[in-house]
Amino acid sequence: MRVVISEHAGFCFGVRRAIELVTKAVESGGELSTLGPLIHNPQEVKRLESAGVKVTADITGARCKRIVMPSHGVAQEVYDLAKESCAEIIDATCPYVSKVHRTAKELAKAGFFVVVIGDPAHSEVKGILSAAGSGAIAVRSPEEAASFDWTDKAVGIVSQTTQTEERFQEIVDIIRKSAKEVRAVNTICIATRQRQEAVQDVAPEVDVMFVVGGRNSANTNRLREICESAGVPTYHIETASEIKNEWLEGKETAGITAGASTPDWLIEQVKDRLEKV
Numbered sequence: 001m002r003v004v005i006s007e008h009a010g011f012c013f014g015v016r017r018a019i020e021l022v023t024k025a026v027e028s029g030g031e032l033s034t035l036g037p038l039i040h041n042p043q044e045v046k047r048l049e050s051a052g053v054k055v056t057a058d059i060t061g062a063r064c065k066r067i068v069m070p071s072h073g074v075a076q077e078v079y080d081l082a083k084e085s086c087a088e089i090i091d092a093t094c095p096y097v098s099k100v101h102r103t104a105k106e107l108a109k110a111g112f113f114v115v116v117i118g119d120p121a122h123s124e125v126k127g128i129l130s131a132a133g134s135g136a137i138a139v140r141s142p143e144e145a146a147s148f149d150w151t152d153k154a155v156g157i158v159s160q161t162t163q164t165e166e167r168f169q170e171i172v173d174i175i176r177k178s179a180k181e182v183r184a185v186n187t188i189c190i191a192t193r194q195r196q197e198a199v200q201d202v203a204p205e206v207d208v209m210f211v212v213g214g215r216n217s218a219n220t221n222r223l224r225e226i227c228e229s230a231g232v233p234t235y236h237i238e239t240a241s242e243i244k245n246e247w248l249e250g251k252e253t254a255g256i257t258a259g260a261s262t263p264d265w266l267i268e269q270v271k272d273r274l275e276k277v
């Protein structure tokens with residue numbers, strides 16, 4: 001089978017930086033934990049665990065030596081708690097995520113009702129909401145935006161870094177229709193845009209698409225949505241072992257893309273598996 005790997009598939013700048021910070025910390029020796037998974041890729045998190053990096057789900061009441069903040073950031077109160085409980089904090093929050101925190105904070109300070117376009121259950125969105133202070137809300141979909149009364153509101157909008165441009169624009173347009181004032185700052189990160197644009201070119205050209213990445217990875221799920229909307233059979237997998245032979249029957253060309261937290265070694269394994277068909 002011919003295999004096409006979409007440009008920019010795999011690790012983004014923020015994830016690479018987080019892995020490098022942790023690798024350096026491991027090399028310096030001593031106890032090391034990450035607050036929740038460092039990145040949204042279970043296989044890479046497992047690899048780090050086998051190198052001695054523990055995952056701490058909750059630091060309430062815990063005393064730890066060194067704790068790493070994950071690439072997608074945490075809520076301010078969680079950061080404060082970590083500062084109280086741990087001797088050293090290694091902040092692997094991606095600079096693009098920190099920038100969204102600052103933007104949300106500034107909008108709130110300027111008197112805007114802050115809206116974060118994204119999934120309120122996602123840890124990155126929780127962090128952005130906390131930076132904006134009480135009163136900020138997350139809006140997940142155009143339908144949700146349309147059901148809200150924006151009349152008389154001055155609305156400041158930011159986005160989860162991994163949203164699609166289309167969804168961002170659609171929601172901003174809906175809010176603009178009735179809000180008194182709208183200040184929308186597109187905070188979708190460049191790495192997300194590059195992956196999404198590249199896969200838009202690849203998906204229509206292949207018989208089947210494989211999107212490799214954590215099921216808990218927001219940007220991987222967006223890539224899957226983009227491939228599906230191109231009308232190509234699409235499979236979201238975490239590892240090559242999930243690929244079923246019947247998915248490949250009658251197919252000549254397969255495309256691969258991967259989320260921003262998917263390591264190269266997982267992409268390579270998928271490529272090898274498909275090339276053997």
Ligand code: SF4
Nearest residue numbers: 012014094096161189
């Ligand atoms: S996807 Fe973007 S915001 Fe998220 S870690 Fe990567 S570079 Fe940073």
